[in-house]
Structure formats: C-alpha cells, structure tokens
Amino acid sequence: MADLTFIKKVVETQAKLSIGEWELFSSFIEPVKLPKKEFLFREGDVLRHLAFVNKGCLRYYVVDPKGNEHIVYFAFEGWWIGDMDSFFQQKPTIYYMQALEDCELFLFNLPNFNRAIDETAYGQFFKKATAQSYTATQRRYAEQNTLTAEERYLKLVENKPEIFQRVPHHLIASFLGIKPQSLSRIRKLLSEK
Amino acid sequence: MADLTFIKKVVETQAKLSIGEWELFSSFIEPVKLPKKEFLFREGDVLRHLAFVNKGCLRYYVVDPKGNEHIVYFAFEGWWIGDMDSFFQQKPTIYYMQALEDCELFLFNLPNFNRAIDETAYGQFFKKATAQSYTATQRRYAEQNTLTAEERYLKLVENKPEIFQRVPHHLIASFLGIKPQSLSRIRKLLSEK
DNA sequence: CGCGGGTTTGATGATGCTCAAGCCCGGTGG
C-alpha cells in the first residue's frame, strides 16, 4: 500500500477526520504512477478522476486558438489537481495535465469523491481548499495586469525558488506569461546588479 | 417577503431541492437593498455573508500596492458574490464589492450557508457552480495573455453587449485590463471599419 | 452658467514580442 502520511497531513490542515472517516476516505484512494512526459488528461477528455500529487510535479495548461500553450499552474507535492468543472459536470475539458517528472498520484473517482465530501469531514477540507485556490487564482489574475514581468519573476523566486531547478525555463516563462527570450533577458538584467 | 422565483430558478439549474429543502433554504435568505455606490465589503473586512444578486449590478475589485484598481468581475442578476476564502476561513479579504446600481441582494450567513450545503441539495449546486466559475476564472486568466485588448473587447461585446449601457467605460477598461484611453481608441478603430 | 467627471485625441515612450542567429550541453551513433 502507498504511504498515506503526506495526504493525511494535508487534509488535516483544514479538517479533522475521525478514525472511521479516515478509513473510508483512504479506501477511496487509487494510487498510480505517471511517468515523466505522460498525460493525466488532454483537451477533449471527460475527467474520470481528481488527483492528489504525492510525489513529482506536473503542468496544467491550455492551448489557445493560435496554437500557443499557456501554463495555468505547476502542481507539486501536496497539490490537488484536475479540472473540477469537467469532473463534476462530466463534460470535456479544455486543459492538459502533463507530468514533468515521474509522479505518484492518488486518484479519486466521482462517486467516491462525492461520498468523501458527503460522508466525511473531507467535505470541510474540500470547501475551504477550493475557496482558497479560487481566491488565489483571482489574485494571480489581477497580478497579471498590475505587475511587470520582472516583478512576477521576482515573486516566483521568492515563493518557489526550487522551481528553477526542477522545471525548464521556457515552461516557467509560459507560466509567467512571457516568452523564453524575455525571461532570459530579465534574468540577465537582474544578475548584472 | 422578497420575490424568490429568480433564485429558485438559478439553483434548480444544477440541483433539485425537495419542498422541505426549499423551505429550509429560503428561510436562510436575508434580503437587503444596497444603494448605488455603497460597499458590500471592503479590503480588510472579514466577510459575514455570501450574497445572491437578485437585482442590480456590482463590481468586485482589488487595489494593488501601486494604488491601481483592478476589476476582477462585474456581478449581474443571478450571480453569487463574495470572497469565499474570507467567508469560510473568517479571515480578512483583499477585495472590494461596490454597487454600480441600486441592488437587491439575498444574504446568507456562515452557519446557515453551511447548513444549506450540508442539509439540502444546495450542496450539489454549490459544488458545481463553484467548479464552473473556478474553471472560468482560469480560462479568463489564460486569455489575458493570449488575446489582445481588441480581441478581449470584441469577446465582451459578443457575450454581454448590455454591459456598455449599464457600466461606465472606464470601469469596463479596468475589467479588460487596459486604460480608458486605450478602450476609447479600440472603439474608434473598430467603428471606422 | 460653471463645475467636474467621463470620454476623446494626440504625441511620445516602455515593455515585451518577433525574427534570426549563435551557443551550450547532453545524448546517440559511428
């Protein structure tokens, strides 16, 4: 059986599950390995699972009509990933989720996930965690207009310095909303100071 | 008593409430009038309610460290509004919510809202509606980088033409992520075709 | 009638993109 200590710790940041609830919740987990470069889902898929990242890292991105990829977020250990709209409404997603390293994921299918929400205190976790990342996405959206590329870069260096060791720079550029050339120039300028 | 036909119709798009559930749910509603220019909440407030917009329209915005306002969305009739993170975690918000017209809102406080989720099929509505707007926010975030200002303007004209009659143009510019001057120029260019 | 907020228009400038070329480095095959 997979090691569940990490996911337990994460869920317990927002909700206390009784022993029985935890037993039910953990029985829903389907552990899978996702090798580097493989996709958890692609545009057009109807999501059959939401997932918890126990190990590794992935990118979540969308391809616009002009063919440009745009990375919405990177997901590292401890993140919940998926397109909730596609998952709950069982309709096709417009997003891609690709492993950037060999990953270990814990999958939850829809009936089980609904049971976890309705029958255990995981519902509390889910509500709060969703609200939090929703508000965070709104904030990031606003920052895209109010901050310059350099300021967004510095913020990332501040918040997640490891990312530059784990993720190629052209993907980080896409995440920051700029081209690889621009990221390179920003780094050069800053290093000259 | 306020007219509940509209909110009932909206909730029923995603969930069927029994007669008893609807009675409980509607007993939670606190109708209030919010006059034009007044605030439902401001930065620093801990949200005591989420709200449904039965009539009128509002803007939801954030002020960045440089003092620039950035409108995250306009809320019209049928929208649910608030900062869920502030509401569920009872922590201060960074957002402002201001009426742009005389509004009629239906408020829900935290204990009642939690009861609605846990004890009625409103929980289904909430889960799906939240997932939908979360995914929509992510899409809008991506579009901020992939579309030009003109393309975003045309998209708004397509999706919500009435907005130009109801909301001053400098606020629409803020929503589109540009300055009023730029919006004016875009409109001029397009009208010359 | 004049004030003031909102919109328009013009001139200039900064930020980040495009196009293009060169470089670095790890992996592969001879």
Place this chain on the structure above:
DNA sequence: CCACCGGGCTTGAGCATCATCAAACCCGCG
C-alpha cells in the same frame, strides 16, 4: 572516444501594443 545532432538557452535588432502625459471636449447637474 569522438562527431554530430537537437533542444533549450542566450543575444541582437526592429517592431507592435498599450501606457503615460497632456489637453480638449462633452454633458449632466447644482
């Protein structure tokens, strides 16, 4: 073991988009 290939990173020159600064205009309202 070395030559070659290719992806990713860097650098340069010119360009597009949108911001900034500034002024004029429009119009509703006191």
